[in-house]
Amino acid sequence: MDIIVLKFGGSSLSDNIKLNIVANKIIDFYNKNNKIVVVVSAQGKTTDNLIKEAKELSYEPNKREMDTLLSTGEQVSISKLSILLNRLGYKTISLTGWQAGIYTSNDNGEAKIEYIDTNRIKNELDANNIVIVAGFQGINSKNDITTLGRGGSDTTAVSIAASLQAAHCYIFSDVDGVYSADPNRITDTTKIGELSYDEMLDLSNEGAKVLHNRCVEVAKKYNVLIETGSTFNNNVGTLINNKIEESCVKSVVKNDNLFLITLKYESYNADMLNKLYFLLLSHEIIPLNILNNSTNSFNISFTIKACDLGKFQELLEGEISMFTSSFTNISRISLVGYGIMNNKNIIEKALEILNINSVEIFSVELEECKLSIMTKEKVSDKILEQLHHELI
């Protein structure tokens, strides 16, 4: 009998109709003679609502207490799903993070799983129970409840799969797999059948929301076979494994939530770039890249995430004084696929398409499985579609 781990996200659990769909999906896997561990998130918007309620009591709630509060969300999910599966005639047991033996570091709000004591889970599986575990949470050395941060339930599922040497870890969500580009932006994208861990990591880091990168890192380390799929259909999803494939572009991703900032100073000072860099970091603004393109005057450009723009504008009014400044909303386009680094044709073709469309390029970065192009303006979905069409 194989052990199978199934993970369901919050939007798959948000009402009783969806809970019934999830329950029937679990029953299908159970009836195929598998031992089943289910990992669930909090229902729907529960976590967001609890955060909102806490912020009404304090601008900066204590992190330990926040974790105690937030962990109730998954606890509600596990018990409800268990009650429902019981009613449908199946033996189940719900386990909170601490009951499931998920031991983490002490960092409340962003704890890391240190080890999983699988005794309880194994005993419950041996007693023919469907085991339903609360994702996103664990217990630290002080016996306090911790949470793993956003996307933590994916990490819980993959870590349990690794500890139990499960045959398969399914991550179910609203979408049935990883696509060659965002289907909301581009027509005629295709679902990717198989990705290597490194390719999936590159996609996660570029903002593909199907899997959290922490969970992919754990899967890579312990060689866990992940399959993504939709809660709401039975289509074959995307398989993430350690397979190395022929060089090709698997996916084209565009991130428009970036700003290119240029500062011009009249007087020049050799350590100005360093000073600026550290100033930004000390205000929790992380420049994605920074470029000293001084010629006559001192001229420095860098890109930041849109969410950091507010913090940067405050800095501009205070600690940074310069001649002129400008900021533009730009795009980063990433092509992901094994072997891109060694495939000159792909790089040339991509740059050529951008050139034909008169898109000015700010920077190009090349990695083993990824080509990232930062432009000097926002790139239209039409151009993305052309890249997708020509390269995939």
Added chain:
Amino acid sequence: MDIIVLKFGGSSLSDNIKLNIVANKIIDFYNKNNKIVVVVSAQGKTTDNLIKEAKELSYEPNKREMDTLLSTGEQVSISKLSILLNRLGYKTISLTGWQAGIYTSNDNGEAKIEYIDTNRIKNELDANNIVIVAGFQGINSKNDITTLGRGGSDTTAVSIAASLQAAHCYIFSDVDGVYSADPNRITDTTKIGELSYDEMLDLSNEGAKVLHNRCVEVAKKYNVLIETGSTFNNNVGTLINNKIEESCVKSVVKNDNLFLITLKYESYNADMLNKLYFLLLSHEIIPLNILNNSTNSFNISFTIKACDLGKFQELLEGEISMFTSSFTNISRISLVGYGIMNNKNIIEKALEILNINSVEIFSVELEECKLSIMTKEKVSDKILEQLHHELI
């Protein structure tokens, strides 16, 4: 430094304004140089809502899973109250039942506290934390979450007070103490200053809602000084201790949620009463008293709670066959106070008042601290007022 236990019920925690009132009450006690343990219930109607949500998934939810679900209510309360007290500048720590070392029997839904491992609570008090404990919940020998049943938070508070040998256990609610009769029914009732454990037990059993009888039993056993009071004012409440006082009536209570049932059979059979009694018990209908008043025909009367009437009517249509049956909504009036058993004047006076008002009596029961009179009809609040006026 004295250890003080403060317990707040759900209606004292139902919104942020009330949470602030509770927080300030806690701070008042803390600033009087006390070590503070706070025990809280779930906010407002949380528990009822969770029960309703579970029943939407299953008519008879698994009890273990229900306890996991319901325990989230108090977990939300402890973390929110902790977050608020932090913001007001106080060091706090929230503890769930299992974190607070509250070990119970295995009976999910109605577990009994077996012992409290107070190490964690004591360590947190020594670190000058206000310790906020989730009431109503604990952990059993299987490492599963249990709940103590309705009124369980009172029991948690008194049990913690007993284990820590706390100087005082305050039970705060909407009302500031125990009254000589229900203030909603009778004008000019008075608040009782002091009650013995036995008197309070008699009142709790007769439906006075200020304290749950289980908590009073624990307080009696371990000699815990309870003070009831209102969350919303600073009036002196009612003290419950082991003091024995002069014989007098402290409180008059009326319960109208009772039905008197009479069954008439044509043929007589000696063990009919026993059979009926066991039949009722096997259907979880508990007759409060039963009377064989057969003369010519076999004639049996008994009283049941209104909530059992539905179950009984089902029985009537099935397993019980008799000549005629009747049921009437009746009242039980209880006079509570130490030494009533030996005070003939009180008993005579009470029966006389009922007689003047033409109230037919079904039964009279006399105990050390209590006189209970079951009538054959529902007794008006006006008569209750007369009893209160003449006897207290």
